[in-house]
Amino acid sequence: EVQLLESGGGLVQPGGSLRLSCAASGFTFSSYAMSWVRQAPGKGLEWVSAISGSGGSTYYADSVKGRFTISRDNSKNTLYLQMNSLRAEDTAVYYCAKVILEWLVLCAFDIWGQGTMVTVSS
Amino acid sequence: EIVLTQSPGTLSLSPGERATLSCRASQSVSSSYLAWYQQKPGQAPRLLIYGASSRATGIPDRFSGSGSGTDFTLTISRLEPEDFAVYYCQQYGSSQITFGQGTRLEIK
Numbered sequence: 001e002v003q004l005l006e007s008g009g010g011l012v013q014p015g016g017s018l019r020l021s022c023a024a025s026g027f028t029f030s031s032y033a034m035s036w037v038r039q040a041p042g043k044g045l046e047w048v049s050a051i052s053g054s055g056g057s058t059y060y061a062d063s064v065k066g067r068f069t070i071s072r073d074n075s076k077n078t079l080y081l082q083m084n085s086l087r088a089e090d091t092a093v094y095y096c097a098k099v100i101l102e103w104l105v106l107c108a109f110d111i112w113g114q115g116t117m118v119t120v121s122s
Numbered sequence: 123e124i125v126l127t128q129s130p131g132t133l134s135l136s137p138g139e140r141a142t143l144s145c146r147a148s149q150s151v152s153s154s155y156l157a158w159y160q161q162k163p164g165q166a167p168r169l170l171i172y173g174a175s176s177r178a179t180g181i182p183d184r185f186s187g188s189g190s191g192t193d194f195t196l197t198i199s200r201l202e203p204e205d206f207a208v209y210y211c212q213q214y215g216s217s218q219i220t221f222g223q224g225t226r227l228e229i230k
Contacts, residue, residue, distance in 0.1 A: 035219070044210065044221060044222070044223050044224045045159075045161075045167065045210055045212075045221040045224075046221065047212075047218070047219035047220065047221065050219070059217060059218070061218060062123070062218070095166055095167075100169065100172055100178065101172075104214070106155075106214045106215075106216075106217070106219055107155075107172075107214050108155075108157035108169055108172035108173075108178075108212065108214060109157075109167075109169060110169045110172075110178055110179070112166035112167060112168075113166065114166060115166060
């Protein structure tokens, strides 16, 4: 079964840092680009960042550029999101998501994790 | 950044009726790189349609997508009770992926 499992969320103070992880199973992880998508409480979906299957190409939303870093370890089938200089507006459920087409980095997402909550508050 | 505007914001219909949801882009979406998702409370989104009109695996054929350029439509031919949820469109044809604000489909 194809599965994504996020971890690492929690409560952090403004200006703090957090690293999210997403463990993948059931598919050839290195063949697919991955993304992080977030959803603030009661709000819509916001794409955060994407990374190619090899890890050689990365993309970021303007709202997180320079503060967040996406990476992956294909030997561990794990995706990461390092979040620095966190702000209250970063409070959201963070989902990792797998693209549906192997040859696209920016694509539709056919598999989503259950999400991990990040709360930025003093 | 391509802005996606969904309409209506809320759609009230009865089971068995036809639902038509709209997604309009602020500029042309290249290669019809447009997807639709369904989200129920407390759940992750579920991919319905990608490439504007291709159904994802396991999606019933009552769901269909159409459109190109800046205007896209998701149609649910006959609403089932489990179809009442929030629907989002997403474009992936530019260097920044964007989502629409969502359409809430509620039972009338």
